[in-house]
Amino acid sequence: MDAAPEIVDNRYLHPLMIGRMRLRNNLCLAPMAGFTNVAFRLIAKEVGGCGLVATEMVAALGNPGTQNESRFRILTQNVPQEKPLAMQVYGREPDLCAATAAALDRAGADLIDLNCGCPVKKAKQSGCGVALMREPAQVGAVVKAMRAAVSPKKPVTVKMRLGYDAQNRNMLDVAQAAIENGADALFVHARTGESKHGVPVDLSGVREVKELSNRLTGGRVPVIANGSMETAAAIRAAKDEAGADGYQIGRAACGDPWLFRNLIAELTGGEPYLPTYSERRALLARHFELILGLFGEERGVRVMRKYTFFYCNGLPGVRKFRDRFQRIETPPAFYSLIDDFFTHLERGGADGDVEHLNLFERGSAEHNNEHGE
Numbered sequence: 001m002d003a004a005p006e007i008v009d010n011r012y013l014h015p016l017m018i019g020r021m022r023l024r025n026n027l028c029l030a031p032m033a034g035f036t037n038v039a040f041r042l043i044a045k046e047v048g049g050c051g052l053v054a055t056e057m058v059a060a061l062g063n064p065g066t067q068n069e070s071r072f073r074i075l076t077q078n079v080p081q082e083k084p085l086a087m088q089v090y091g092r093e094p095d096l097c098a099a100t101a102a103a104l105d106r107a108g109a110d111l112i113d114l115n116c117g118c119p120v121k122k123a124k125q126s127g128c129g130v131a132l133m134r135e136p137a138q139v140g141a142v143v144k145a146m147r148a149a150v151s152p153k154k155p156v157t158v159k160m161r162l163g164y165d166a167q168n169r170n171m172l173d174v175a176q177a178a179i180e181n182g183a184d185a186l187f188v189h190a191r192t193g194e195s196k197h198g199v200p201v202d203l204s205g206v207r208e209v210k211e212l213s214n215r216l217t218g219g220r221v222p223v224i225a226n227g228s229m230e231t232a233a234a235i236r237a238a239k240d241e242a243g244a245d246g247y248q249i250g251r252a253a254c255g256d257p258w259l260f261r262n263l264i265a266e267l268t269g270g271e272p273y274l275p276t277y278s279e280r281r282a283l284l285a286r287h288f289e290l291i292l293g294l295f296g297e298e299r300g301v302r303v304m305r306k307y308t309f310f311y312c313n314g315l316p317g318v319r320k321f322r323d324r325f326q327r328i329e330t331p332p333a334f335y336s337l338i339d340d341f342f343t344h345l346e347r348g349g350a351d352g353d354v355e356h357l358n359l360f361e362r363g364s365a366e367h368n369n370e371h372g373e
């Protein structure tokens with residue numbers, strides 16, 4: 001059922017126990033609001049072979065009544081092929097977070113994570129996301145309540161940063177509070193809350209968290225490194241310099257689900273996998289069908305614009321076709337655009353405009369969102 005390859009006898013890639021849950025390999029898809037819906041996750045699993053996929057965060061800010069429960073089901077869809085599935089709680093009140101975690105458990109989550117990393121203004125103002133990094137005791141209280149509310153066989157985890165900002169680099173206090181209150185793993189974004197994505201990751205902070213976990217739990221609580229883990233070199237460094245037990249990848253997987261497969265190949269001595277143009281075209285079409293099934297035609301077409309951009313990024317002509325990507329209004333327009341685009345590529349496509357646009361930093365509401373973590 002689980003399409004992730006089980007990788008054995010490898011220093012960097014291997015099965016991973018998180019609490020009582022076993023992942024077939026330790027490559028994880030990071031939660032990304034606006035991106036990691038079931039279509040994206042299925043493709044990351046089937047094409048890439050990552051060991052764990054995640055939904056976006058779910059706010060625990062109101063009363064989790066029936067309406068919310070149906071919203072959670074929309075997030076999960078309960079598709080067996082994508083399992084195991086992580087879902088994430090965003091909030092700060094232990095009771096509300098616990099009630100939300102229990103609802104996610106009922107909705108089919110296999111692992112339930114607490115967001116202590118989101119750096120947007122709203123999170124900071126409401127004491128959620130990265131603001132929780134300033135309150136280790138609160139993190140402990142939330143984890144304890146979530147742990148008590150979730151089935152014992154399902155892991156409860158924390159996704160954290162190295163601190164609220166560079167002046168408050170207190171990841172050890174937060175990690176200790178999380179572990180002592182029952183966290184089964186820590187996903188550590190190796191930056192503090194004010195750092196932009198371009199800032200190099202600080203693996204020494206991950207190493208300190210890993211050493212703490214070794215001291216407190218004998219290594220039973222794995223530490224999974226996050227932040228620009230998109231190359232084999234970055235993964236080797238996370239293991240060799242920080243002792244990371246796994247790697248969580250976000251932005252680089254958008255439009256490149258083959259990334260996981262490439263990393264597996266490269267780190268296990270195989271050849272990198274380069275998709276042909278026709279494979280890219282076929283996967284775009286499959287992704288579109290999944291998105292239409294999920295969102296319906298009108299919204300699905302709009303949602304697909306950003307994925308199309310990501311899939312075509314870095315290929316010749318992406319700039320030339322950009323306006324057309326942005327104007328897709330109907331499924332036939334989508335198919336005719338990808339036909340034109342890939343025909344252009346197959347004919348050589350060379351008009352000197354191979355370009356890798358930084359789609360996360362364009363600031364456009366269409367391709368970005370306010371998380372930008």
Ligand SMILES: Cc1cc2nc3c(=O)[nH]c(=O)nc-3n(C[C@H](O)[C@H](O)[C@H](O)COP(=O)(O)O)c2cc1C
Nearest residue numbers: 030031032033056057227228249250251371372373
């Ligand atoms: C568009 C976008 C949405 C995100 N949404 C979430 C989220 O819902 N929960 C979360 O913990 N992190 C979220 N993140 C942060 C990522 O999970 C990840 O920590 C970050 O992008 C760094 O990893 P990367 O360098 O592999 O992208 C988001 C990031 C982006 C770019």
